[in-house]
Amino acid sequence: MTKEQVYEYIKANPKKPFHLREVARGLGLSKDKAKHALEELVAEGKLIRTRRKTYGLPEKMNLVVGKLQIHTGGFGFVLVEDGEDLFIPPGRLAGAWPLDKVVARILPTRPGGKTSGEVIRILERAKQKLVGTLEFARGYAILRPDDKRYPERLLLSPEGLEDLREGARIAVAVHYPEDTGEKEPFGVLHEYLGQGETPETETRAVIQNFDLRENFPPEALAEAERIPRKIPAPTLKAREDFRSLPVFTIDGADAKDFDDAVHLERLQEGGYRVGIHIADVAHYVREGSALDREAYERATSVYLPGRVLPMLPEKISNGVCSLVPGEDRLTMSVVATLDEKGEVRDYRIVQGVIRSKARLTYGQVEDLLSGGRLPEEARFLEDDVRELYRLTRHLKAGRLAAGALDFDTREVKVDFDEGGNLHLIPIREGEARSLIEELMLLANRLVARHLDERGIPTLYRVHEDPVADRYKTLVEALNRMGYHLPATDPDPAAMQRVLEAARGKPEGPAVSMLVLRSMSLARYAHENLGHFGLAFEDYLHFTSPIRRYPDLVVHRVLKELIKGKGKVGPKKKSAWAEKFPRVAEHASERERAAEKAERDLTKYFQVKWAEAQVGRTFTGIVSGVTNFGLFVAIENGVEGLLPLSDLSDDYYEFVPEGLELVGRSTGKRWRLGDAIKVRIERATPALRQIDLAIEEEKMSTSEKKPTKKKARSPRPAEGKKSEKAPRVLAGPPQEKARNDRPPRLTAQKVYFGEWIGEAEGEEKPRGKTRGRRKK
Secondary structure, three states: OHHHHHHHHHHHOOOOOEOHHHHHHHHOOOHHHHHHHHHHHHHHOOOEEOOOOOEEOHHHHOEEEEEEEEOOOOOEEEEOOOOOOEEEOOOOOOOOOOOOEEEEEEOOOOOOOOOEEEEEEEEEOOOOEEEEEEEEEOOEEEEEEOOOOOOOOEEEOOOOOOOOOOOEEEEEEEEOHHHHOOOOOEEEEEEEEEEOOOHHHHHHHHHHHOOOOOOOOHHHHHHHHOOOOOOOHHHHHOOEEOOOOOOEEEEOOOOOOOOEEEEEEEOOOOOEEEEEEEEOHHHHOOOOOHHHHHHHHHOEOEEEOOEEEOOOOHHHHHHHOOOOEOOEEEEEEEEEEEOOOOOEEEEEEEEEEEEEOEEEEHHHHHHHHOOOOOOHHHHHHHHHHHHHHHHHHHHHHHHHHHOOOOOOOOEEEEEEOOOOOEEEEEEOOOHHHHHHHHHHHHHHHHHHHHHHHOOOOOOEEEEOOOOHHHHHHHHHHHHHOOOOOOOOOOOHHHHHHHHHHHOOOOOHHHHHHHHHHHOOOOEEEOOOOOEOOOOEOOOOOOOOOOOEHHHHHHHHHHHHHHHOOOOOOHHHHHHHHHHHHHHHHHHHHHHHHHHHHHHHHHHHHHHHHHHOOOOOEEEEEEEEEEOOEEEEEEOOOOEEEEEHHHOOOOOEEEEOOOOEEEEOOOOOEEEOOOEEEEEEEEEEHHHOEEEEEEOOOOOEOEOOOOOOOOOOOOOOOOOOOOOOOOOOOOOOOOOOOOOOOOOOOOOOOEEOOOOOOOOOOOOOOOOOOOOOOOO
């Protein structure tokens, strides 16, 4: 706690900066301890070290600390935690790159001007590798980065480039001036990715660009190999035995690891006992081990199209921690007693051992719930599955009644069959997935409540209320679409009523997207801040320790609590309280990187699909309105841009308050949710860009009678100064840059489930698909 003590001491005495000896004397610390704490606080940006070797609070020195967000226009913003973001104009970045942690000075503001600042120090570099295209100019090797927020060209050291041709895609290690003493950063070849733009090259580029980890270090693999397959008798004896109960799993047909199982018991006094059993990964992955260190660095499994980068080696995920039928497996189990309406009467959390009786698939359960039968060998579970389905309907209804948000969104999964052919597969939540999802949500919620009530430090999954300006934009946009929310104080129940009212209508996906865009990002935190989207006061992630590091941390906390018979010592609590904020921040950052990588590569393959469809016409829905055109999502969820210049029937103006384009002469309006027919005009996979052209007059528009007058914004009330709408900074998508093999793509066949027809007599490929539940 030394670091926190030092920080609180300086905050409590903010009149001047402190010398090292003053801090040590004031807190009774040794100089070494005080110096270590001060330097850690400086590295985190909580304190500033001045040229006179004193330490003070940034806010008292007219300084801000935060991560730098840079736009392609050359300007940026310092994202200040618990404060207002600071605008940094072009030329004031001091060599900082996107997401670098920086110190910025607030510049004097002219009357009526905008507050701005300048970067004066770079605390931490975010980017260690850069991906781009190799060029040669005047005898020098140069990298042109894929991401246009970075410098247009980066000088390269010639080592390793001798045999490479211009146009090669490469990843380089970046060396910064503060480390080298050079005036400018330069790059050294890290990996040759391929020549030009191919699926293999793009996959490699994404892995490098987002700092994803592919191969496990030898010591981690060796550690996994040493794990015994047979569970020792003393270990089994120390656990609650569920092996005689009808435990089963429900997963995708092509799943290879099964990390959760469930069972149902009917109680004589009425009601049910439901067991939710999660693979006990923490038993095998010990804290501080080589496996643990690698799992921490990865923090999450990454699911790229055609490629999975797991958090743990297969020996664990597909072996000792896979809850396969007929094998004894160790679990962390939540056993909940429910009444007929799904209300929780009681629960307990135990270390258990199970032996799964059956492996069911989502398709089999869907068939059962639609009136069919399970396979003969699993029919003894039919009544249990139906009863669990009924109970989980009550659980879901209760969540929605409390204000949980249920979005109507279209998600497209990219997959490849054995012949390397590309498939775009629409993902819709079926009843079987929903059944398991509700049980996982129940377990996560009960574990969160259990730890919070006992004051035990842990990692929570939090989702805070929408920020005020985003919520205001949402309210105004929905008003123009005929949907209404309270003007202030975001209410999830009111949002859910809007989502439900729009469900099934043409504008339904657009309404869902608007609400989604207004949301704060869910993240991990050491504090219990609740979950707005799920309408839960207590929530964390417990159910996927195979693929999420925070879940593994929660399992370890629970084990310590069970070991101490409901108590945890103050020393352990103190260590967790100091460690968990860093773990939460790291896990959140890696989760964001994984999501961005998945989206980026998915978009690439969507554009590859569109490349084969150039010239074809599709029906779509306006999914975005900007000052440079319309984004249109076609029937399969693939999105493209219809440029403003292609709307040739009028001159259109962008009205940001209503997120609409208004024709100057006709008054015709383009709004979110409008139906439209478009033609795929061009597809550029390297840019992740699909250009559309309008095929005919729009099919469903926001009605407005033609007028000869120019469309105008509402006039301000008399005596009031007109508030200038915030400048909209927007642009087209930026140019961005099975476990054992990269995806292969052939151009002769591109399918989209049942949507795209085949030539008569042509057989569809029967490739496998991979997916995962989001719990």
